[in-house]
Amino acid sequence: MKIGIVGLGLIGGTYAKALKRYPYTIVGMDIDESVIHYALQNNIIDIGTTNPSDVLGDLDVVFLCLYPKAAVSFIQKHITSFKRDAIISDVVGVKRFLIDRLDVYQNDDVEFVFAHPIAGREKVGIKYSDEAIFHDANFVITPTKHNTLEALNLIETLAKQMGFKNVSRIADYEHDDIIAYTSQLTHAIAISLVNSDTDKYDTGLFIGDSYKDLTRIAMINESLWSELFLNNKDFLLRRIDAFEKQLDLLKDALANKDQAKLEELMRQSTKKRGDIK
Template structure:
């Protein structure tokens, strides 16, 4: 694709929280046209009403034939299916990217059947909210966020740079390139495990009227327990090996704290806390 700012046709597939946020952020970059494909007619109507897309359709084959850049904001298995079902409808030089929180299976499967000349570049904006749907979308969701790209050998350098530029133009602070396997291993710790912990914390006790007895720490620790169960069940299953390994590491860590508490080993607790605090300070 010849890059000239963002003067090209964009198609966004899926107008939920992430897809809608892409539409809002990209609209400000003044592309030639933004079209959207979604099975929810109401979401399409709302997107047209607020002016974040130029056209919307449930099928969108004609949109796809004109698209220079396609952003697929669907669940992982739906993403693979969409590309496979529509590969005959894409331009030969199209650039396709996704937003999935899992990469190994996605990138490999899509590249196994995608025709030559078409570039699928795995993408993962590290941004989101507990709520879902277009009503929760915002262009600000990407502000200072991290963005991960998982390029393959077949990808053209200029197309990778296009995705990098898009991410930064939407407000992302850091854009990092990893292999799909590296992505899934790291994300199992930084994204998937926190959701496991939050859900487990909410399900570990049934104190009546618990809301009367909580403060900021409990709210922060359980924020992501308000979870999209369908999406996260799929992500956990697709990344099971890496996630189970991280859960087991976490179990060992919490056992160490439990042991120190049971033995009233204050010095060990102090050391554990200091180590965690130092790591947290370096992270932020």
Template sequence: IQAVPRGCVVSDVGSTKRALVERADVIGRSDVHFVGGHPMAGSEKSGVGAADPFLFENALYVLTPAARVPDSSVNEMVDLVRCLGSRPMLMDAETHDRVAAAVSHVPQMIATALVNLVGRLNEADGLPLQMAAGGFRDLTRIASSPFAMWRDICQTNTVPIREMLDAYIGELTAVRNKVDQEALADNFTYANEIRNGIPKDSKGFLHPLHEVMLVAEDKPGVIADVATRLAQANVNIEDIEVLKVREGEGGTIRMGFGKQADAEQAVDILNGVGYQVRLR
């Protein structure tokens, strides 16, 4: 910050914000303003091979300006974020780190611990990993993330992560005590309600998507055929996911559309060519 020209707005793309915003405030200048940034986009992959030209498109991009940063500087960052195709959201750094601990950092710790547990069980006879199906892979995908990135996250967001881990351990203990009881149904019901209320996308859209479910045979070319037919009708698929696929038995494809009209048109097009499709 000391080296940049007068009037500059400085930002970052890190996953934790409080420590960085506080540090920038200490070493900063009155004529240079720091606005913390966290684009909610990326994956567990890294390097040039994982580059994505649409990485920021429709992604939620959190900005955490310090209290002394003028609105003009914040607005410059908001405009930049929108130019990237992302959706800006403003919040204070402490709130960001607490929320990030709950929905991003603790899930990483959970996935890592679960894979370590199953890995040690697997050392005995190799059976657990042979039986690990789609659910286990989906739940633990982020366990492939490199520690180099998570070292910094854990060291700069230690207290919120520990607090959320303690809360999660409390939830696990409650579930453990109910495993053989009918009362466990309450936990499942509540979890279903919350999970189904999450916006149906993978990049932090601020608006919920209109979903279409398609049942299709499990064979090469199905997704390409569906996408091509919709593209020819100028219907844009904003999100797509393959659900519950069993080899040779078919499965379900979930598609998300930005407009209800697009979802309804997709159903008409695909039903018209023989696919089994419905609005969700």
């Protein structure tokens, strides 16, 4: 089986490294010649090119490891170059956006399996690619009415081979709803927490693990995340509101010196967080 990876960044590079351990031919595509050079030199891919048209006709599975808009542009430009029966997958964190734009390209020749590997790092680029980020991580597939069970199962198998712990299937709008909570809201919070620093003190002298943990993701790639936020606006706004309502409950308890209510909210979060495996 020949597997193509479009975009050898942090995630694409990690896909390549993780799949290279199996008897697949890994073909890397990137617009940056030096990235292809690095990937070949470090034995991350078997074949590399900056010209996808040269190789797409030969690939059984192609992973688009690109930002949302770039993934759409790639398909618009290259849809006619794919091999017959090729399976195309992606890594985009907002699924309705992508499916709305790409499902029209579904035809007898190619099949899209839309997916979201929930993994990342603050660093970008192939040099930081590392299979460890997939271990213990979640992988989500959002099937559409066009999908065959065979194609879904193949992507699930590849995800498991890459080291993902859980692979689940869920509707695109459900994905976007829960991801607005687990991923986009957490980033919105981290950004706002850091930005609310008054800069009156030398903050670094007064932080512990809690601040470090809550602000790690405040160092954020603004091009990617503004795309993700804007393309999941409806769900993210609802999740921010729900979070603020909870914070207001806590604020009111505090203002009213209501220790019993504060303790109840803390017991609730302890229980709820403990229930998540």
